[in-house]
Amino acid sequence: KRWNKNKKKNWRNKIDLTDLEDNLDKQRLELRTGGLVKDKLDHELYVVEKKAGNVNELPKQKPKYKRLRVDQILVPNPKDIKPTSKRNCAKFKRREARQTLIAKLGKKKTPVRGRSKHVNLSLDIWNQESKEIAEKVFRKNEIMRHTEGVVGKAQIQRPLHLDNKFGVKQAVKAVEPAHPGASYNPTFEDHQDLMLQEHNRESHKIAVNEKIERAIATNPLEIATDESQQKEWMEGLFDGGEEESDLEEDDDEGIRVNPPVSTEDRKTRKVRKREAREKDELKKKKIEWENKLKEHEIFRTKTFLSEIKQKEKKMELRKAKRQLRDRMPVLSAVKYVEPDQDVQLSSDMRGSLRQLKPEGNLIFDRYKSLQKRCIIETREKFKPPRRKYKIKFQEKRSFREIEL
Template sequence: MALKMVIADVKKNKPVRWNKNKKKNWRKKISVSAIEDALDKKRLAERTGGPLDEKLDKELFSIEKHTSPVSNVKRKRERCLMVDKIISPNICIPKSISKSNVAKIRRQKQRREKIIELKACSKQKSNKAATSNVVTDIPLDIWSRDPVNLRNDVFHQTEIAKHTNNVIGKAQVKRPDHLLKRPYPDNVAVNVAHPGASYNPSLDAHQELLRKENKREILKIRAEEKIERAVSVDPTKIATVETASAELLEGLFDGVENKEENENSDQDEAMELIVCNAKRQKTLKTRKKEAIRKQELREKETEWADKLRENQVFSAKGILKEIRDKDEKIKHKMAMKSTRIIRPTLSATKYKEPDHDLQLSTEIKGSLRKLKPEGDILFDRYKSLQRRCIIEPRQKFKAPRRKYRVKYQEKRSFREIEL
């Protein structure tokens, strides 16, 4: 009887087992608390420095050694975080190192290394200064000078820096290095005119100047002609009243003519079919002849190709010369590019060289009294500023064209006035 009672108690305390192949039993009837507890313990171990089973004795235990005698002076109370208080009973678990502490330690190491490098550099400089007998320091009379001027001399301040400091009260912003490099080389403010433009030029110089200007004018005319060709329209292709009316009347009175044309076309097609059928019927003899002719043509073509290939051996000198000429042209272009002056783009319009002030051979006078000056000084100076990239090149302002005509209308109040 007692045995039966024990078995009954065991059955009562035994957990009920449910089928795990049904989804509804997963959430309601099967408890996962044991698995969750195990995972929580594993996560806690990872957070506190890893599982204890995998650690060595050196990592778990440490022997304290007191080098100095213990003093009776009470130490300052150290502030401790709540996390450290919780973990403090577990002496075997080391304190977790945060990322911020690691970064701080790294920064401190880098700072120490920099300080060591700077000290080494300063020692080298001091050794060099001691060995050299040349005096580098310039004596300055501090007491008898204005402090502002003294500061400017010591720090080598420019006039712009002085002005900004006086007006704004701030130091001048340091200019970047790329601003110190000039994008365009310095040109002469006043260029010497061509010798052919003098009041009494030599024949060769005058002809050379005329030749240059002639080339420029030809290029301008060609550009204008190109635009005209692109814009021009063929008058024969323009639609007129007659062509429009002819298009409207097309296909209205063609009923009778179409019947005759259809009959003629049917007869022509029948004749063509008969001729084609006659052509298709070839005898064996004609086929053999055509095959022999095709074979001869093929052999001739191959022979000619072989001859051309063999002949290329004799033209090797010419090919090599062409290659050399091409290489020289490329080198010349590269040299021209390197020597070419690249202007900085200050505006949308490009700088154009102005026309030379010249006189034709019929206009040249032998004496200065009969001389008529050509050109304008203001225009010449303006172009010089553009050439030296001091002023950006511009175009003359053109007022925008109106899309629609302006309509004028009298106001009603003005219209009602009668004189």
């Protein structure tokens, strides 16, 4: 049915008022039965349950299968039924064991407030072994310990990278406090300590740059020129006849034929025996001297111990350096570099906050902190690559033909 929407009597036809009418009916019902619910107090609406028993207990479920009335009259208790054969006897025993186990598992002990579930108050820990206490307190038997050692421990063990928020081995604070020497009115010692740190950092940078320059530096006298290359190429081409003849003469003079060994120069058997005896004596003396040195090393135990301690210290220092180096995971090809601290010279120091000049940049500080905590990777400002050839501009013919 159609109606005119510009008439007031037809406005109600297009508005759904069912929710409003339901709400009004509900309010009228509440007014009839003792007043509106929203105006009542808590103790008028709710009642505290004071009955004994656990509120969270589920209602007892009814058995799925009900016994017939005939069976109840004939056999009031099903446990009194005796099995006819051995096979049925074993079946009844298994069924009873299963039912007792289910009954035990179904019972839940209510834990005492403020105490753990597994704590036994009557447990004497002084007169028992640790294994027995662990079995009673933690309910661990040999099978559970075996599975933990072989299989379960590897699965339950928490990964190391989850111990820290961002996966860094040593935790880094989000906001690190500045050095006390960076204060507007620091003590003399703190300010000098900060100046020394920055001095060492700058000197290290200068030393690195000097090392690179020394490695790159070349001697201008050693650089090959066009003239030196031509001389090398021309060597031996001109005026080489006399030199070659001189060289041949020298070679002829240098060649000498060894004369045959005479029988008089040969060693006799007596001489050979004497030399062998002397060699054996030298070997024996050397062995005796080495043994004496080993015996005297007992009196040098203090020096050996000090050397061992020094080696251990060096090893610890290397280990600490390696840990510092491996602290941050590699997220990009660029290494993280600590930014320079804001340092004021002694001449620039001011004793009041009015004369203080602001230094540093808060956004840069937060950006570096994110890099240090490995939230974002370290980056560098993009530099476009240099062109090998210059850009060549050329007018097109079609453009050149246009004349205004």
